[in-house]
Amino acid sequence: MAPMQTDAGHNPSPATAPLRHVLALIDYDGTVTTEECIAVTLQHFVGDAWLPLEEAVRRGEIGHAACLRQQIGMLKAPRREILATMVAAAVPRPGFARFVAALTTGGARVAVVSAGLRAAIAAVWRRDALPAVEVYASELLGNARSGYDIAYDPHFGDCPRCGPGGCKAGVLHRLRRDGDTVIAFGDGVSDFCLAREADSVFARDSLAVLCAAAGINYHDLSTYDAALAAVLKLACASPP
Secondary structure (H helix, E strand, C coil), X not given: CCCEECCCCCCCCCCCCCCCCEEEEECCCCCCECCCHHHHHHHHHHHHHHXXXXXXXXXXXXXXXXXXXXXXXXXXXXXXXHHHHXXXXXXXXXXXXXXXXXXXXXXXXXXXXEEEEHHHHHHHHHHHCCCCCEEEEEEEEEECCCEEEEECCCCCEEECCCEEEEECHHHHHHHCCCCCEEEEEECCHHHHHHHHHCCEEEECHHHHHHXXXXXXXXXXXXXXXXXXXXXXXXXXXXXX
C-alpha cells in the first residue's frame, strides 16, 4: 500500500532550498490537533471502558499497538459515525498550517506518522485546506456488526516496545536519506521510538516526560511558530 498524500502533491524544491535536507515526521493526535481525537471518540462511544487499557500500557503490560487495537474493538457504532466524531474533534493547533507551508516551501519533506485513522486525517486535511503532506496511518477494518479492528500502516515496523507492526520508527527508516536531518514531533508514548532515532525532537506531554527520563534532548513543542523558528535555526546550523 502506497503512502497517502493529502492532495496531488507539490512541485519539487530547487537544489538550493534552505530546508532540503530536513525530514519532518509529525504525529497527528494531540500534536497536529488540540485534542486526542481517538480518546474523544472512545469516550463518546464507550465511556470509561477504554481507560484500563491505557493504564496497562503505562505499567508496561501491553504495547500501545495492541492497546489501540483492543480499544477500537470496543466500538459498536456505524463507521460513518466513528469517523465523523474523530473529524469533528480535530482542531489543528494554532500556527500548524503556516508551519507546514513554511517547511514545504523551504524544501523540507513532511510526513504525518500516526496510528490514527487515515480516512479521518484525510478528511481534516480537506476540510481545513492544510498544506500537502504524506500520511502514514491506519485503516479501520470491519463494521459495527462483525466488530472493528485496525491495520497499521505497512511501513510501520516491529519492536518490543510498540509491538508487531506498530512502531513508527519503520517510517523513519524508509524515508531517511543520507544527509537528512530528521526531526520528530510528538506528544505520546507511541512517538518515543521516533524520538530515539531522530536528530532533533520537539515534544510535549507524555513524550516530553519519556525523553527527559531517557536523557534525550528535546525542544518544548509549545507553539508551531516557536517550532518553526527553532527548525530554521537547526537547518542553518547543519552542514550543507
